[in-house]
Amino acid sequence: MTVSDEILYSYASAARDLWLSTTPQKEQVPEHHFSMRFERRMKKLLREQRRSPQANRVIRRTRQAVAVLLIAFVVTFSAAMTVDAFRERVIKVVVQVFHELTDYRFTSHEATNTLFSVAEIGYVPHGMIKTHEEFMDGHAYALYENDDGEFFELTKEQVLSGDSYQMILDTELSEYKEFDLHGNPAYNNEKNGNSTILWYDESCVYTLFSNLSLEELKEVASSIK
Amino acid sequence: MFVYLTLIESDADRSKFETIYTEYKNLMFYIANRILSDNKDSEDIVHDAFLQVIEIIDKIEVAKCPKTRNLVVIIVERKAIDLYRKRKRRTMISFDEEMINVPNSFELDSVTERLSVANAIAMLPTTYRELLLLKYDVGLSEKEIAEVLSITEANVHKTIQRAKKKLGQILDEQEADN
Numbered sequence: 001m002t003v004s005d006e007i008l009y010s011y012a013s014a015a016r017d018l019w020l021s022t023t024p025q026k027e028q029v030p031e032h033h034f035s036m037r038f039e040r041r042m043k044k045l046l047r048e049q050r051r052s053p054q055a056n057r058v059i060r061r062t063r064q065a066v067a068v069l070l071i072a073f074v075v076t077f078s079a080a081m082t083v084d085a086f087r088e089r090v091i092k093v094v095v096q097v098f099h100e101l102t103d104y105r106f107t108s109h110e111a112t113n114t115l116f117s118v119a120e121i122g123y124v125p126h127g128m129i130k131t132h133e134e135f136m137d138g139h140a141y142a143l144y145e146n147d148d149g150e151f152f153e154l155t156k157e158q159v160l161s162g163d164s165y166q167m168i169l170d171t172e173l174s175e176y177k178e179f180d181l182h183g184n185p186a187y188n189n190e191k192n193g194n195s196t197i198l199w200y201d202e203s204c205v206y207t208l209f210s211n212l213s214l215e216e217l218k219e220v221a222s223s224i225k
Numbered sequence: 226m227f228v229y230l231t232l233i234e235s236d237a238d239r240s241k242f243e244t245i246y247t248e249y250k251n252l253m254f255y256i257a258n259r260i261l262s263d264n265k266d267s268e269d270i271v272h273d274a275f276l277q278v279i280e281i282i283d284k285i286e287v288a289k290c291p292k293t294r295n296l297v298v299i300i301v302e303r304k305a306i307d308l309y310r311k312r313k314r315r316t317m318i319s320f321d322e323e324m325i326n327v328p329n330s331f332e333l334d335s336v337t338e339r340l341s342v343a344n345a346i347a348m349l350p351t352t353y354r355e356l357l358l359l360k361y362d363v364g365l366s367e368k369e370i371a372e373v374l375s376i377t378e379a380n381v382h383k384t385i386q387r388a389k390k391k392l393g394q395i396l397d398e399q400e401a402d403n
Contacts, residue, residue: 001393001400005361007342008389012361015346016295019354022347023298029251032258038268042246045275049233049242 036134040141091159091200095187102171104187104198106205108159116158118142119206122223125216128152152210152220158203165205169196181221190214197221233282244288245278245297252294253301260305270308274301281373284365296363299355303374306351345395353388360385 034042094105118133118140128150132143138158145151159165174191186199195217197208206224210217233239253274257267277300278285285293346357359370367385371378 001396003389003393003396008346008357008361011342011346012358013291014341014343015354016358016362017291018343018347019358020291020295020298023252024255026248026252029255032251032254032264034250034254035265035268038272041272042250042275045272045279046243046246049239049279 035136037136037139040134040139091202091205093185093200102169102176102187102189104167104169106159106165106167106200108161108163108203116140116204119154119156120225121154121220122225123219125150125152125212125220150211152208152212152217154220154224155207155209157205157207159200159205167198167205167207169198179218186221188214233279238282241285241288242275242279242282245285245293246275248289249294249297250275253297256298256301257305260302260309266308267305270301270304273304277304277373281365281369284369292363295358299359300373302351303355307375342392342396345392345399349388349392349395352384353391356381356385357388357392 091106091108094107095102116138118135119142121142124144125146127146127148128144129146130142131145132141134141138160140156141153143151143153157165169189171189171191174189176190177188179186179188181197181199182201184199184201186197188198189196194209194211195214197206197217199206199221206221208217208221210220212220233242250271253271254267257270257274258264261267261270274297278297281296285296287293346354348354349357355374356370359365359373360367365373367381368378371381374381
């Protein structure tokens with residue numbers, strides 16, 4: 001028997017319903033408690049998709065520019081520097097500042113022997129307690145809060161060899177500063193009463209986000225090992 | 226390595242994507258885990274499947290409908306089977322004719338007449354069923370199917386021809402049995 005397109009168009013929806021009837025209905029599907037890792041990845045994905053179309057266009061153009069810059073950067077430095085010099089800093093950062101946002105891309109081209117661990121915070125402002133934490137697969141997150149609604153959250157992301165980590169901050173009409181932290185540049189952005197400090201060491205990128213004063217947040221950042 | 230995420234352009238598509246996420250994430254996990262029997266791998270597959278859904282979000286008209294349910298199930302099923310194959314490295318039978326996640330006839334007998342064309346399509350080997358449904362039910366072009374399933378357009382065309390042939394054989398056999 002020759003099966004024509006007409007036959008297939010006629011029966012495809014019935015076949016689909018039949019096939020789907022062998023899968024459980026929504027209320028019959030066992031509720032799966034997704035892991036923190038999955039929830040985090042999906043939250044990030046949804047957050048990225050919620051940006052405005054205008055921001056998305058800028059980001060797309062930014063990514064293209066960053067890709068070209070990074071390739072040029074790696075080629076230039078690979079050729080010009082000795083292996084020892086190249087190892088001085090495992091993570092490289094490219095910062096692109098735009099009118100509405102700033103794109104930070106951290107890349108690593110060297111394997112590191114550093115074991116990933118939770119960041120130790122030497123200074124926690126008085127009255128603040130840890131209310132939430134996550135730790136898995138090169139990602140650590142901790143949220144500290146007090147009864148007055150003040151908070152700070154610390155994220156530590158490991159950047160593995162050949163990998164990259166991207167952070168995009170909404171920096172439109174915000175106050176932007178750079179300062180030195182543990183010998184590396186730290187980037188600070190203040191907007192709507194919230195501060196972000198972004199910095200890195202030889203294998204990880206750290207982000208502090210808080211409604212504390214910048215001075216206090218810097219103190220927290222400086223105390224992190 | 227640069228793996229850039231496709232960004233959804235319109236608010237309507239964004240809302241559609243979020244509805245699909247809340248509506249189908251459990252089902253997608255269930256399908257993946259039925260094939261892989263591994264929670265972590267299944268979650269990774271579900272995440273990858275959502276990245277794929279973003280790629281074709283503009284082709285999805287309604288988030289909550291059987292057609293979309295079928296589409297997300299096929300996407301996650303295909304990704305899970307690909308991973309399953311990588312694990313097993315099976316070479317004994319043709320991938321096209323592999324019977325992974327295919328309902329048995331008893332399941333289908335309970336819901337419909339066994340000897341219908343629809344039943345025969347539903348019981349085809351997984352790859353054949355997926356391709357026929359994506360083309361004739363979801364309405365994707367062969368080029369779009371190739372993108373969704375990460376195979377070549379030529380392969381899609383060839384496999385659809387094989388699926389039709391196989392379906393014809395099954396219907397002939399059913400007719401002979403009667």
